[in-house]
Amino acid sequence: MKKRKLTIAVSGLNAIDSPGPGLAVARGLLESGKIEAKMIGLAYESMEPGIFMHDIFHKTYQIPYPSAGTDMLKKRLLEIHEKEKIDLIIPNFDAELFSYIKLERELLEKGIHTFVPESDSFEERQKWNLPEFGKKHRLKVPRSKELMVFSDFYPASVDFGFPLVVKGKYYDAIVAYNAEQAQSAFNRISAKWGLPIIVQEFIHGQEFNVTGLGDGNGNAISIVPMRKLYITDKGKAWSGISIGDENIIKLTKKFIKSTRWRGGFELELMKNEKGEFFILEINPRLPAWVYLAVGCGQNIPEALALMAMGEKVEPFKNYDVGKMFVRYSWDMIVNLEEFQKISTFGEL
Amino acid sequence: MKIKKDIAVSDSGFLFNPVTGESFSVNNIGAAIIGYLKQGLSPKEIPAALVKDFEVTETMAERDVQDFMNMLMHFQLMEP
Numbered sequence: 001m002k003k004r005k006l007t008i009a010v011s012g013l014n015a016i017d018s019p020g021p022g023l024a025v026a027r028g029l030l031e032s033g034k035i036e037a038k039m040i041g042l043a044y045e046s047m048e049p050g051i052f053m054h055d056i057f058h059k060t061y062q063i064p065y066p067s068a069g070t071d072m073l074k075k076r077l078l079e080i081h082e083k084e085k086i087d088l089i090i091p092n093f094d095a096e097l098f099s100y101i102k103l104e105r106e107l108l109e110k111g112i113h114t115f116v117p118e119s120d121s122f123e124e125r126q127k128w129n130l131p132e133f134g135k136k137h138r139l140k141v142p143r144s145k146e147l148m149v150f151s152d153f154y155p156a157s158v159d160f161g162f163p164l165v166v167k168g169k170y171y172d173a174i175v176a177y178n179a180e181q182a183q184s185a186f187n188r189i190s191a192k193w194g195l196p197i198i199v200q201e202f203i204h205g206q207e208f209n210v211t212g213l214g215d216g217n218g219n220a221i222s223i224v225p226m227r228k229l230y231i232t233d234k235g236k237a238w239s240g241i242s243i244g245d246e247n248i249i250k251l252t253k254k255f256i257k258s259t260r261w262r263g264g265f266e267l268e269l270m271k272n273e274k275g276e277f278f279i280l281e282i283n284p285r286l287p288a289w290v291y292l293a294v295g296c297g298q299n300i301p302e303a304l305a306l307m308a309m310g311e312k313v314e315p316f317k318n319y320d321v322g323k324m325f326v327r328y329s330w331d332m333i334v335n336l337e338e339f340q341k342i343s344t345f346g347e348l
Numbered sequence: 349m350k351i352k353k354d355i356a357v358s359d360s361g362f363l364f365n366p367v368t369g370e371s372f373s374v375n376n377i378g379a380a381i382i383g384y385l386k387q388g389l390s391p392k393e394i395p396a397a398l399v400k401d402f403e404v405t406e407t408m409a410e411r412d413v414q415d416f417m418n419m420l421m422h423f424q425l426m427e428p
Contacts, residue, residue, distance in 0.1 A: 206368065227368065227369030229369070241369040241371075243366055243367060243368060243369040244354070245367045245368070321366045322364055
């Protein structure tokens, strides 16, 4: 079969201790049997490891932070498009998705495809909207409260009891065992990620994760559940194993059908002692461990790319259970000239 | 009560629960008990089988089987 040639740009090249998904997505695309991918990296900082991985990324460009606004991003993307003729962009950070959702039509007019969630489903699954989301879609979620000032914390703590989880609007979560710890977590996270802060009921149990792909019409194209086997001090999976829990698959299908989810996603789940699953978080993009799904027989990045390009993709029927991923770190030797180029010219 | 049917056990005593992703290592007696359960023996029949296959007294076999069954139940590896 002749492979379809595509120039695909991805962000999330920060393969660090709290890794972005860019490298895993790129690996899936490069191993595709249907796509001949020319990978373009989109980096925010000049020391993201993916920038220097020339066997994966043909070229990398620096792009402005989401805080610079959608217009700045659009301008930069079109500059890159002039040089690279990008067919598709796969954004891999929660914080940048809003801009891509907003720019979807304009980018498409220039020939750049995306496959991102609909604006409504993106917004309703935000951490601070989770209780309403759970009610609307009849999905179990922990009780949570949005805080703009710390004084609002006390009624929530009476309601939820300790421990509870203090979460940033996009990233970071700290378990607090008393009010003092909660205040410290509130200050630390709000200084880094801004407000609101979300206080969430702590669900005791076993954590599971699931990644998948929805077609936007309520159909599940891919679902692969995983259990973390080794967790870093930042709570990130350093190794994990694919599992075959039918209840997780059923729950994920319900999520996709009810929200008519479009694009890749990750659900963070907690199974309590009664065997009930709670959705702790809905990440609106593929996770850093998505290469496990590729290794299990479901190349989600490939399916996402083909759907973005308008092709009909049949849902995956099965995957290997009991496949593991073990992450590792690797020191690259980088010439100063390369670092200088990306730092000075914003491209390498 | 029997061991869940999708539990995989290797000859070396490595046990994997594909639903939860948990894995365990058991010694040769543990592997034998799981083997008997998979053959359809009830927990009450297992001590006699152990006495036949290993150098162990019936009292000790009964106690070990009971302990091991409790552990299998604790890790939710058994089903009614």
